[in-house]
Amino acid sequence: MIPYESLKILNRPFEEKLKGKLSDFLDKGWYILGEEVAAFEKEFALYHDEQYCVGVANGLDALILALKCCGFKPGDEVIVPSNTYIATILAIIHCGLTPVLVEPDLRTYNIDPLAIPDAISSKTVAIMVVHLYGQCCEMDPIMEIAKDHQLKVIEDCAQAHGAKYKGKLAGTFGDFGAFSFYPTKNLGALGDAGAVICKSEEDYQKLRQLRNYGSEKKYHNGVIGYNSRLDELQAAFLRIKLPHLDEINQHKRKLAAIYFEVLNDSFVKPKLDEDYYNVYHIYNILHPERDKLKEFLAAHQIATEIHYPVAPQDQVALKDYLQHFDYPVSANIHQSTLSLPCSFAHTEAEIRHVADILNQFSS
Known part of the structure; x- marks a missing residue:
């Protein structure tokens, strides 16, 4: 059996250090917003050649607090891709804002810069881009549009650790x-x-308040905040793995290269472009018989996933929040995309086997 992902195998190279860090954690007896969080924030900022980073409880909270930091008014509009995971849209809704869906570009699966201007209205305040599957959005034209219309840009980087656009x-x-x-x-x-x-000291301090009940000083609350603090133990674990992020990304790129090499042309593979350094958080293909293909692979003991089977506009939870237009590009992706095994836990031999079995489906 080739799993889609095995967290046990994935974390095995770090196991001894993780156990050692847990022991240190227990010895210290400091569990919330301690040295590990502060150190990880500095190290993660440094990795990005940035000055300010604030650890929070999860990715959804990261999006919510970023939006809250902007001080938008209820009903203001935020442009977001029509094929994103629901968390991106939930963040907008939780902040009392209105999500406006824009179709992706099939070359990148990311928001199409050419489609953004038509979605801008007098209420538009921001563009929330999503670097989906490990590939950056086409940021040059997006940043130009944002500058021309004085819009904030929030990047959802949940799937793009270490991904690059033009370096x-x-x-x-x-x-x-x-x-x-x-x-x-x-x-x-x-x-x-x-x-x-x-980017700024002001936003950095505001985020630090928002994540901790709106408090800058203990028991003194300056704004309406949240309880969204990066766990001290998780920060310690992330510090162990961060120095290996580039190694992890390079391994996934090697696995992706095998798919590019071996898979035949009956599958729509991700597009290669020298402007993009794709880290393949997800290696997806498109196929018109996606569901049959998934069953075929399962019969050959190969697990796959679908990211994502239900489009945002088809989610019951969002039926009262989205403008229900047709989104044919997004619909095509949701109906035909399949995510293949491609993780730090997989070997090159396993991926060659997966590719060979895939080619049998189309032969």
């Missing part, structure tokens, strides 16, 4: 870069965790 890292283009460290991410914790990168 620049995801999370460093806009006003805020929001990260999830869910265990399956390229940089994954052993539980929920998140962080926000920001």
Whole structure:
């Protein structure tokens, strides 16, 4: 059996250090917002050549706090891709804002810059880009649009740790870069965790308040805040894995290269472009018989996933929050996308086997 992901195998190289850090944690007896969180924030900011990083409880909170930091008014509109995971849209709704869906570009699966201007209205205040599957959005034209219309840019980087566009890292283009460290991410914790990168001292201090009940000084609350603190133990674990992020990404890129080499042309593979350094958090293909293909692979003991089977506009929870237009590009992706095994836990031999079995389906 080739699993889609095995967290046990993935974390095995770090196991002894993780156990040692747990022992240190117990000896210290300091569990919330201690030295480990502060150190990880500095190290994660440094990795991105940025000054400010604030650890939070999870990726959804990272998006919510970034939006809250902007001080938008209820009903203001935020542009967001029509094929994103629901968390991106939930963040907008939780902040009392209105999500406006824009179709992706099939070359990148990310929001289409050419489609953004038509979605801008007098109520538009921000663009929330999502670097989906490990590939950056086409940020040059997006940043130009944001500048022309004086819009904030919030980057959802949950799937793009270490991804680059024209040599620049995801999370460093806009006003805020929001990260999830869910265990399956390229940089994954052993539980929920998140962080926000920001550009200014003012936003940095505001984020620190917002994550901790609105408090800058203990028992003194200056704003209406949240309880969204990066766990001290998860920060310690992330510090162990962060120095290996580039190694993890390089391994996933090697596995992706095998798919590119071996898979035949009956599958729509991710597009290769020298402007993008894709870290393949997800290696997805498109196929018109996706469901049959998934069953075929399962019969050959190969597990796959679908990211995502239900489009945002088709989610029951969002039926009262979205404008229900047709989104044919998004619909095509949701109906035909399949995510293949491609993790730090997989070997090159396993991926060659998966590719060979895939080719049998189309032969």
